[in-house]
Amino acid sequence: MNSQELTTLYDKAKQKNAQYKHKICVCCGAGCISSGSEEVLKKIQEEITARGLENEVSAVPSGCMGPCNQGPLVKFLPDNTIYQKVDCKNIQYVVQRQLIDKKPIEDLLIFSDSREKPFLNADEDPFFKKQLKIALKDCGDINPEEIDDYLNIGGYSALDKVLFKMLPEEVIAEVKHSRMRGRGGAGYPTGFKWETVYKYVSAEKYVICNGDEGDPGAFMDRSVLEGNPHRVLEGMAIAGYAVGASQGYAYIRGEYPLAIKRIENAIKQAKKLRLLGNNILGTNFSFDVQVRIGAGAFVCGEETALIASIEGKRGTPSPRPPYPAESGLWGKPTLINNVETFAGIAPIINQGGEWYSEIGTPKSAGTKVFALAGKIKYSGLIEVPMGTTLRQIIFDIGGGMQDDGEFKAAQTGGPSGGCIPAEHLDVKMDYESLLSLGSIMGSGGLIVMDKSSDMVDVARFFMEFCMDESCGKCVPCRVGTKMMHDLLQKICTNHATKIDLDRLEELADYVKECSLCGLGTSAPNPLLSTLRHFREEYENRIRQFEELQP
Amino acid sequence: MRVRKAKKEAEISKNDPRVKFLANKIKKENYSPGSLIEILHTAQNAFGYLPLNVLQYITKALKLPPARVFSTVTFYHFFSLKSKGEHTCLVCTGTACYVKGAQAIVNELEKQFGLHSGQVTPDNKLGVAVARCIGACGIAPAVVLDDEVLAKVEPQELTQKIKSKLAAS
């Protein structure tokens, strides 16, 4: 297998796909599966066969298309027409109208229940039009279980390019030039991270893909892994080449069996074509990927805890330095990046760091995937350029508030993040702007709340989560989160006084400053940000209680 | 040193297909202590939970200190040390069992006892769980009833057997 043969593979994949005039993608992301999309796919395939169209039309499962609460979703290519809430009973009708009569059924088109005139080409709908997809680009268009589908859209060409045309230093320079920042939450510049690992001399190095997406309300990594696993593997292999590692681990949380199945399947297929494994594409470069399954611990998203977990131990974090780049897995230099980060690598290599760096804002380049949820009309998965405002996301893309309710706050960054109130709806969604409001980008969970949400209870909810997930190693997080939770509980049930609020604020500052790892230092964030923007809700409850006292 | 009383360890049957399945996994992982979590996943998938004798078996095979294994097991919420219910019925839903009608068994259990996977009767007498594969594919569909591996299970026969067990206890 060498570069030449990759071209042959491309030709084969192209030929195989060229015979089909139409491709029907049925979203088989976890959301659509739960609304019955697998049955829909089966029925469509039966219908195609019954009509004798199997040589013209291919019907395949695909990854997430975005609007998860409209599922099951069925997309017809090349027209790019998406049908929503497809019922098994309608399939004959849909196929007849869309493929044979060429008269699409307007009433079943995506967002037909809320737009005056739905769009035949889904990309013209505001939900999709305002998005820019890089990490999710091919998610809804290819069969994630077939490597041919990925090859057909030029898959593994970035790996081919780096192996034959670029030195590791050049790959790192390209990634640095893109100004991409880690998508896991903290936003550390990816290129610098790669360079640090590259500089440490060691016979053994490791690349880890962090897919331990544990925030309640976040499912970006899951969708990428389920929708386009080869893209993640390609990114990991490129990283391996750049930093000098030959072993990779994909750490995926146990709650995502479908993502695990698809990435394991993708590894098998890539190995068969020698796109992973020994002597990739006939070069001296070898890179293998093993899947490690998380066992239910949020803290394992923290990189030192994740490493401990891969080593088969309790997932407790360790003080940094030493950073994993110097001493990580089995004490060797280790590169850890998030799923979404790896998914962005191949496009950067193919289209250049310059191209990527021009998207987004000066300090936060590129795009970011957000998981929209809560009291929003169209919940689901979106990808927008950094710097898109919260208002644009919620009202232009998300279609506004559910039941035309009044926007109260948006929670970003999950249990490590904060709430953004209505007066900051025009905040640009980038790392610095969110930080300045006391929230964080985090991994991309975005939960919209309306007037019915009680912000003190929101803070209590997240504190309970952090308390349950605290590993118990350091005192501030172990005891501090418990104390803060109990105080919040007291406020929630209207039993707290001004002194309790003072204690709470003092503890929040203490836990933030003194905890050992990111889970602890960010645990007070939801509390602090609600205190900052919705302080009156706390004070009202306290006043109510104090007024009852003699 | 202290005089130690000879402790009797809980028995683990070498003939249990689940033990063989686990042994194969441990061998495949090269007896490496680093694969502890992977092996625990396999064990829990096969047994429905992590019985103490299975933990002892894993501890010996990987040459790990017992406290290390126990501390790891109790750290992760996925792992469970206790089975649910006095009697447990573990239905294998691996591919082979699925093809041979594991679903019918699951349905029958639901019909007769009103139990889904992971549920237990209100009196805690019977718990039902499904395993992803217990490594007994040759005798599919397989069910493990209180550590007894039943081969080629007929749904009605199984529920009869469970009923007589419940009546006896």
Added chain:
Amino acid sequence: MSMTKLTLQIDGRSIETESGRTILEVCKENDITILTMCHLKGITDVGACRLCLVEIEGVSKLMSACTTKVADKMIIRTSTEKIKRYQRITTELFAAERNHVCSVCIANGHCELQKLAYDVKMDHIRYPYLFPQCEVDTSHPLYVLDHNRCIVCTRCVRVCAEVEGAYNWDVMNRGTNVRIISDFNTPWGESITCSDCGKCVEACPTGALWPKAVVQGQLNKAPEFISDLIEKRKMKL
């Protein structure tokens, strides 16, 4: 690793030292007091108690002195008002987490937690006691493990694994449910790994581990005995 000389400043004092040492080591050599609890000289530092946090100029986070190595021209502050305030909160949380009742504790008068409370001038505890249900394991013929007094510093765990090599202890569960366990959470007396050496008892800073052969007020632990032992074990005959 070759050592290079370096100069740094701690609390306004200029200090010369060598690379490769931790801030805590350098402070101790120069008689600068740093409060510690999970640290025990000779065993691996874990940075868990957060008492030894120091401010370093140019570093936004507070760093644990026991795990952070010194660097040239570092400017370190060990006892700012902020640090003192945090140390007091840490001590209060230690005291409120389990059931520490000094007057009836075997270690009364010889307890590192009690001494710490004096050091940080803790006159009362501002947080509600959690009063968890904790067991007392008296199954071992020589020693007692009282979870009521345990602060989960894990000195016992590390001493047992690293110095004695028995690895009888570890920590189970997480959050405030963490407990020190022997083997499979087996009663200590039935442990198959414990060698009865008592190093864990010596290393324990509080009244969580104690020998049955003493009465209250007579307990006098010597954790430095462990540190000496580690040094002696490095010597060649």
